Amino acid sequence: MACIRESPTPVTPxxxxxxxxxxxxxSFSTDPTDTVNTHSTPTLDELDRKIIVATQQGLPxxxxxxxxxxxxxxxxxxxxxxxxxxxxECGIIRRIGAVPNHYTLGxxxxxxxxxxVPDEKVLHHGKAIGALDFVSHAYQxxxxxxxxxxxxxxxxxxxxxxxxxxxxxxxxxxxxxxxRAHQVLFSTRILKKTGLRI
Amino acid sequence: MDETDRAIINELQIGFPxxxxxxRTIAEQIGTTEEDLISRLEIMLEQRQLTxxxxxxxxxxxxxxxxxxxxxxxxSEYEWVTNQVNSFQEVAHNYARDHEFNMWFVxxxxxxxxxxxxxxxxxxxxxxxxxxxxxxxxxxxxLKFEV
Numbered sequence: 001m002a003c004i005r006e007s008p009t010p011v012t013p014x015x016x017x018x019x020x021x022x023x024x025x026x027s028f029s030t031d032p033t034d035t036v037n038t039h040s041t042p043t044l045d046e047l048d049r050k051i052i053v054a055t056q057q058g059l060p061x062x063x064x065x066x067x068x069x070x071x072x073x074x075x076x077x078x079x080x081x082x083x084x085x086x087x088x089e090c091g092i093i094r095r096i097g098a099v100p101n102h103y104t105l106g107x108x109x110x111x112x113x114x115x116x117v118p119d120e121k122v123l124h125h126g127k128a129i130g131a132l133d134f135v136s137h138a139y140q141x142x143x144x145x146x147x148x149x150x151x152x153x154x155x156x157x158x159x160x161x162x163x164x165x166x167x168x169x170x171x172x173x174x175x176x177x178x179x180r181a182h183q184v185l186f187s188t189r190i191l192k193k194t195g196l197r198i
Numbered sequence: 199m200d201e202t203d204r205a206i207i208n209e210l211q212i213g214f215p216x217x218x219x220x221x222r223t224i225a226e227q228i229g230t231t232e233e234d235l236i237s238r239l240e241i242m243l244e245q246r247q248l249t250x251x252x253x254x255x256x257x258x259x260x261x262x263x264x265x266x267x268x269x270x271x272x273x274s275e276y277e278w279v280t281n282q283v284n285s286f287q288e289v290a291h292n293y294a295r296d297h298e299f300n301m302w303f304v305x306x307x308x309x310x311x312x313x314x315x316x317x318x319x320x321x322x323x324x325x326x327x328x329x330x331x332x333x334x335x336x337x338x339x340x341l342k343f344e345v
Contacts, residue, residue, distance in 0.1 A: 044260070052255060052260075055252050055253050056252075056255065057252070058243075058250060058251050058252035059214070059251060059252035059253065061236050061239055061240055061251075062236070063219060063221060063222070063232055063236070064218060064219060065220065065221070066216065066217075066218075066220075067218075077218070081216050081217070084216045084253070085216055087253075088216070090259070091256055091259050092255065092256055092259045092260060093253045093254060093255055093256065094254040094255075094256050095212075095213050095214075095253075095254055096213060096214040096216070096252065096253045096254070097210045097211055097212065097213050097214050097251070097254070098206075098207060098210035098211060098214075098239075098248050098250070098251045099211075099248060099249045099250040099251070099254075100207050100211065100247065100248055100249070101246050101247055101248060101249045104245070104246050104247050105207075105247060112295065112302075122335070123335065126335060126337035127337050129337065130337030131337075137336075138336075138337040139333040139334075139335065139336050139337070140333065140334045140335035140336075140337075141266065141331040141332070141333060141334060142330075142331055142332070142334065144329050147270075148268075148299065148329060183297065185295040185296065185297045185299070185302075186295065186296050187293040187294065187295050187302075188294045188295060188296050189293070189294040190291070190292075190293060190294075191280050191283075191284060191292035191293060191294055191301070191303075192283075192284045192289060192290075192291055192292040192303070193291045193292075
């Protein structure tokens with residue numbers, strides 16, 4: 001199999017019946033502003049589930065990681081690679097890659113910035129904010145008036161709080177008069193941290 | 199951390215190929231060997247410069263529920279409410295934040311319907327309102343944090 005990165009192309013030869021069953025269950029848009037609640041749940045079979053369980057802690061650090069996974073799930077490496085491609089295509093897997101630890105990489109100040117922008121502008125501003133290199137996540141979330149007016153959330157990273165606040169100012173300048181109000185919430189304590197279970 | 203480590207972190211935030219020898223493919227792109235890449239990844243994971251390396255699963259597309267929730271808890275009640283909230287295994291992480299909305303946690307459930315059930319159970323256990331703030335739209339860009 002050829003080494004393909006990102007925008008995975010359909011596997012060749014054409015997948016055997018069942019392999020690409022995720023496709024057609026629903027279509028997956030690669031539009032970054034795709035809303036999340038419009039999809040039905042794809043059907044995963046036993047092999048998909050085994051692969052997910054075998055790799056939820058990470059991919060094996062051996063020269064042939066997909067072969068290693070294949071041994072664990074009792075399938076062939078070709079099958080495992082086809083399933084990975086299919087799950088990438090339909091978005092069950094966002095991507096395969098590394099998640100840097102902001103904190104140990106020197107980004108010691110992480111602030112959750114929250115913004116009240118006009119609803120009709122949230123897509124426009126969300127895209128622009130999400131593209132900033134110091135923002136790791138940007139989401140639209142519901143308001144709860146009157147006590148919570150903010151509809152756009154962006155995690156802002158900097159080496160300390162001062163730098164975070166400077167970057168928040170950059171966002172505020174970008175939004176101009178559409179920044180009707182904003183705040184930055186810094187975490188003061190981790191109360192609980194566990195991995196996500198599936 | 200040297201130039202090669204930085205190149206690895208930047209490269210692997212974009213993606214990792216699905217093929218017979220994926221580490222070799224990436225190693226060639228950044229000008230090192232497969233063996234060196236693997237050993238650097240081991241070290242960076244061990245030293246927590248990387249929190250994770252592997253497939254990123256999309257909880258909602260796996261049929262599960264995921265939501266960010268917030269609560270407003272008076273200081274004097276904060277400790278016992280924290281214990282109550284944390285006792286739910288569906289609470290994946292929980293952070294104290296310096297705001298009137300001073301408790302923020304992520305709920306991860308096996309089904310979407312279960313989110314609302316757990317919210318009600320937390321409200322019943324604590325007597326405080328839980329503000330459910332699921333993402334309505336995500337603005338996601340692949341590469342972040344060039345180091």
